[in-house]
Amino acid sequence: MNVVERTGKTVDEAVEQALQEMQWKQDEVEIEVIEEPTKGLFGLLGARPARVRVKLKETTARRARDIVNKVIQAMNLTADITVTEKDEKIIININGKDLGILIGRRGETLDALQYLVNLSANKNLEKRKRVLIDIEGYRKRREETLRKLAFKLAEKAKQRGRNIVLEPMNSMERRIIHTALQNRDDIYTFSEGEEPYRKIIISPKK
Amino acid sequence: MKELVEVLAKALVDHPDMVTVDMIEKEKSYVIELRVAPDDMGKVIGKQGRIAKAIRTLVKAAATKERKKVTVDII
Numbered sequence: 001m002n003v004v005e006r007t008g009k010t011v012d013e014a015v016e017q018a019l020q021e022m023q024w025k026q027d028e029v030e031i032e033v034i035e036e037p038t039k040g041l042f043g044l045l046g047a048r049p050a051r052v053r054v055k056l057k058e059t060t061a062r063r064a065r066d067i068v069n070k071v072i073q074a075m076n077l078t079a080d081i082t083v084t085e086k087d088e089k090i091i092i093n094i095n096g097k098d099l100g101i102l103i104g105r106r107g108e109t110l111d112a113l114q115y116l117v118n119l120s121a122n123k124n125l126e127k128r129k130r131v132l133i134d135i136e137g138y139r140k141r142r143e144e145t146l147r148k149l150a151f152k153l154a155e156k157a158k159q160r161g162r163n164i165v166l167e168p169m170n171s172m173e174r175r176i177i178h179t180a181l182q183n184r185d186d187i188y189t190f191s192e193g194e195e196p197y198r199k200i201i202i203s204p205k206k
Numbered sequence: 207m208k209e210l211v212e213v214l215a216k217a218l219v220d221h222p223d224m225v226t227v228d229m230i231e232k233e234k235s236y237v238i239e240l241r242v243a244p245d246d247m248g249k250v251i252g253k254q255g256r257i258a259k260a261i262r263t264l265v266k267a268a269a270t271k272e273r274k275k276v277t278v279d280i281i
Binding site for chain 1: 209210212213214217218220256257259260261263264266267268270271
């Protein structure tokens with residue numbers, strides 16, 4: 001429920017009532033006064049309370065949560081969703097049982113979900129915010145795996161004195177590898193090919 | 207699966223009330239037909255079919271429990 005109507009002796013009181021009941025904060029709602037209060041005779045006869053409509057503002061975070069929720073239901077999964085906002089980014093963590101199918105091979109399904117949620121949650125909003133989705137800490141674990149792989153293959157490139165070509169990865173994954181190896185002076189990294197087949201090459205420095 | 211396509215399509219388009227989804231069961235597969243308002247076509251297909259591809263990826267994930275293949279047609 002995103003809209004409620006409440007009454008009170010004053011407009012402020014009516015708004016306060018709504019906010020408390022719904023556990024909303026002042027800055028996340030829009031308020032519409034439907035009826036100003038009238039005092040009536042001697043403050044009794046014909047007195048009418050203030051009536052307000054309090055509406056939860058549409059934000060990227062709220063929309064994102066809503067869509068993720070619906071997708072999970074439509075896929076017959078049960079999961080816990082937590083949403084946090086940090087530095088203009090919205091981070092959605094999904095935790096639960098049997099969420100492997102929502103991650104997919106190499107996070108393919110998770111990336112598709114994140115892409116679609118970004119599009120729809122920012123639709124027609126002036127200020128866009130990036131939505132990042134993680135499931136059961138998959139992204140963290142994947143980052144660790146990629147860093148280890150990067151170090152291992154860097155050694156191999158150095159030893160063999162030859163280029164090592166990695167398998168295709170998306171930009172986020174490539175960045176993890178470039179970053180992991182950027183401070184080395186014995187090898188360097190670059191990418192080749194067109195998306196979605198763009199891949200990293202680790203090359204020994206001569 | 208049908209519900210999933212509906213949820214995603216409605217979240218992406220400007221005219222959610224014009225979204226219709228039909229699922230046809232064939233011998234070895236399901237065919238999901240998605241229809242949207244003409245000016246919303248781009249919103250469910252995307253540049254070089256990127257959005258359509260993402261929708262299909264999610265549907266494929268939802269269909270892993272099924273024995274049959276699923277295709278999503280945007281009509």
